[in-house]
Amino acid sequence: MRKAKVHTDHLGINPQKHSSTDESEPLYYVGFNVPVGRITSEQMRRVADIADRYGTGDIRLTTGQNLVIPNIPESRIGALSNEPLFQELPFNPSPIMRGLVSCTGNDYCPMALIETKGYAIKVARELERRCAGRKIAPLTIHWSGCPAGCGLHQIATIGMQGCRSRVNGQVVDAAHVCVNGKAGPDPSPATDIMYDVPISRLVDALEPLVTYLPR
Ligand code: SF4
Structure with missing residues (x-):
């Protein structure tokens, strides 16, 4: 098995891997910061709503206690990045x-x-x-x-x-x-x-x- 060369925290808006034969629109994922994993039920409903509207409804958890929404088409990235939720749970938090x-x-x-x-x-x-x-x-x-x-x-x-x-x-x-x-x-x-x-x-x-x- 090939070893990863670096550790990644999956935060930010990043392209997903595609096969070279895949001709559909490129897909992205957004990983965003939930400090120490504490999230309110109201915030979690908004996360679910964003996952439904921009992605395929999937939400993933990271080992760093953060969240990832995958499968977002490239054309939707601009609107996604302006969602107010990311003012509270930013995808580009401080170091x-x-x-x-x-x-x-x-x-x-x-x-x-x-x-x-x-x-x-x-x-x-x-x-x-x-x-x-x-x-x-x-x-x-x-x-x-x-x-x-x-x-x-x-x-x-x-x-x-x-x-x-x-x-x-x-x-x-x-x-x-x-x-x-x-x-x-x-x-x-x-x-x-x-x-x-x-x-x-x-x-x-x-x-x-x-x-x-x-x-
Ligand atoms: S390190 Fe584990 S066992 Fe210790 S306080 Fe935290 S959760 Fe509990």
Whole structure:
């Protein structure tokens, strides 16, 4: 089996592969960002409506917790890209948001040591704000709420593993931080670089990593 040379997140509007004998109109797919996979039922109905109107009604899920609508004819791409839904769930998100992944955390998991998805979005939004205008290389930021690692933090550019820490006698939500994990054709586990970072201090700790971490 041929190995893929690069890892792709399937975001953006991209051509689908066709056989050389296929003479029908070229087809495209749109992959768009659903930060940490959280979507409302109202948004999901709009996704289904767009899939029906522009494609064949198919919707696919990515391992990065995002969505893909395939089978869109080339002539429909202009109208598709102007759909208001993509203001909320963009197909061209910031480098910080496009690789954001989180396990369910204590919303639904009894093993979780901390809440994860809410923290992941909050920290990412603040990093986006602080890093606006800076050049940022593609990266992934993954969160797991405990050592089980369902958020695959050990294969992320920056990974967080939830924990509890003590600050001035108070027990607070915190995370261990690891970096430079990789999946795909040349995999390697991340390296731990910080332990017990209180969530309230995490943006300060991650800002230099987002900007300067060599990749
Ligand atoms: S990593 Fe831990 S907290 Fe997150 S879903 Fe898995 S078991 Fe639950």
